[in-house]
Amino acid sequence: MDLDYSAEELAFRDEVRTWLRANLPEDLRGKVARYESLGREDLLRWHRILADKGWVAPWWPREWGGTGWDVVQRYIFEEECGYAGAPPLIPFGITMCAAVLLRFGTPEQQRRFLPRMYRGDDFWCQGYSEPGSGSDLASLRTRAVREGDHYVVNGQKTWTTLAHYADWIFCLVRTDSGVKAQEGISFLLIDMKTPGVTVRPLILMDGGHEVNEVFFDGVRVPVENRVHNEGMGWTVAKYLLGHERMNTARIGTSKRELENLKEAAAAQSKGGRPLIEDVRFRDRLTRLEVELMALELTNLRFLDQLREGRPPGAEVSMLKIRGTEIQQMLTQLMMDAIGPEARIVRSLGGGDFDPVAAEMAPRYCNYRKTSIYAGSNEIQRNIIAKMSLGL
């Protein structure tokens, strides 16, 4: 057993680090560091910088632009990006929809969509959840009725992340209600500019606009935009679930946040001494750091097994649960480090106002979503209980 990276892996990590130092634009890094929200152009700009370098979709087959990196290299790359404070790569196109197209798409669909995804020509979003279908995704009711060479789509999606930026949405729709719920679902790619598509913002409790309701009212979708056969949408969705959760632990980002937290706790004083020397606070900080240390190693152990060719299983659920718990605790300790002034979140003008400190309480609120989205942590526990423990 050797728990260290190999010399090659360390050299690779240094290469990524050096490149990030030289190519991650300072203004984007600054926005991320100040917890500012990133706009469509910010996100696409970073996507395109990576695309120009050839690193935007490392896991894709080489013929489509992949790098040929193994799972550990991919992990190193992603964690280094997170640690450096790079904007997130929005996964809906290059990670999720691409996975589906590469596995189930026709050659025409692959040629039509993959290069545009790679270059960041289109912004993608994911149309899964509906008002009545969250954890029980298979109960979805958005209907697609075949009329000649089109589907006519009627219904509603909800919690649709960044739909207000999106050019395209991939959707699970019901094409047959006369069969078992899972068997009547199909997977459609829908141009957001099609008449009948309406996006309505859903404001979250931190005041931010990141999710939406998306309404479909007689939306005509060409049949050639269906991926895989009619009625095979559930197979596609299940395949995709693994991809959604591959990098859910977000170790690199959490490491950076932990450093920020330590800096904040050193800068704040309590009873005339730095807060970081306060035993109660320091103990909580240490427990969190130990948990993160353990999760990093757990993550690497799972990756090592994947490298040996074992398919990913319930392990990704474990990473999702513990990774999001760590992210949430980081935001909570950050808010607590700021102290009573963290309650102030907005200035109506004048005086000393620290906009970064004012982000901490809303951020704590916002991060409650992480244990709800992408398969709630309750669903992840069900998956582990069933798949891994046989309960």
Next chain:
Amino acid sequence: MRFDYTEEQRLVAESVRRFVQQDYGFEARRRIIASAEGWSREVWATIAELGLLALPLPTLHGGFGGRAIDLLAPMEAFGDALLVEPYLSTLVAARLIERCGSEVQQAALLPAIGEGRLVVVFAHAEAGARHDLSHVATTVKPVIPAKAGIQSPGSVIPAKAGIQSHLTGKKRGVLHAPCADKLIVSARDGNDVRLFLVDRADVTLHERVTLDNLRAGDIEMRETPAQPLGERDAMPAIEEAADYATALLCAEAVGAMTYANEATLEYLKTRKQFGVPIGSFQALQHRMVDMVIECEQARSMASLACARVDAASDPVARVRIVSAAKIKIADAASRISQESVQLHGGMGMSDELKVSHTFRRLTAIARELGDVDYHLDRFARSSAARG
């Protein structure tokens, strides 16, 4: 021993509950927090009409002489409704006026407060204080010779001859400062911390909004005219008022937690996934049960704190009980707020749902007037003092 309300307490509880249901529904509150002032003077007038402002004031000055325990029901109702008006802030200021002010000051201020004509809040916290009540750097300078008094619109408060003062300093994140007509400002005078009355119009106020949609303000004073409230060191009175406020805050938290639990329970019973209500899943049932237990434990401690905070004869016992209550309330508030959002799923994250506002209020209350760490230390010290 008696845990149910007295007849008077029951009547107050009923009238507050009716008011909150009729005039302070979630939509009404949404309009209030979106308004320019961020609070409703109309609601304020109704609170005064119901006698809730006069309730704790001394009978000598138009009040009913109510104790903290008599405020349990109103505070719970306001916690449920997520009231943004300066009720608790005003009660704390009135308490300081009653404890520290001269007869003349009490007569001039307390009836006006009780009738809802005058809003006074306590401006105490300063940058970097965290929860340390003795961290006061605002300075006071006596002005000699004396002027006739401080004139302010609506009220005339004669100062005692020769002791009008000037304050210089900054106060940070003062809840409800923008709602106030007058401020009680703490300032350092040698080893003492003293209190002063200041007209809000005489300070520079930078308005802020809190996580839970309260209005607050950063205050700057530069040679600001001030009238002393009391002659002596006010630290014991400040500590007592903070404990009084903390006990009432605990009651407010119980109201908010009760709402969070009711809303979550309703959601578990009505939200269907996999063809059944999600409340039929045992894993979720157990979590709901734990939330209910937490709330009951918190309710017990809030009652205890409100019952004992007025018994000022033994400050050590007061500190011990209030800190114990705040520890329980803060832990329960964290757990219940987080679980209520989690069990609501995505809906719990939405600004459109009241439970997300309750989450924010509980997050704030858990840290207001001392976070868990502060009260753990304080409890330990008070226990050591008892021996």
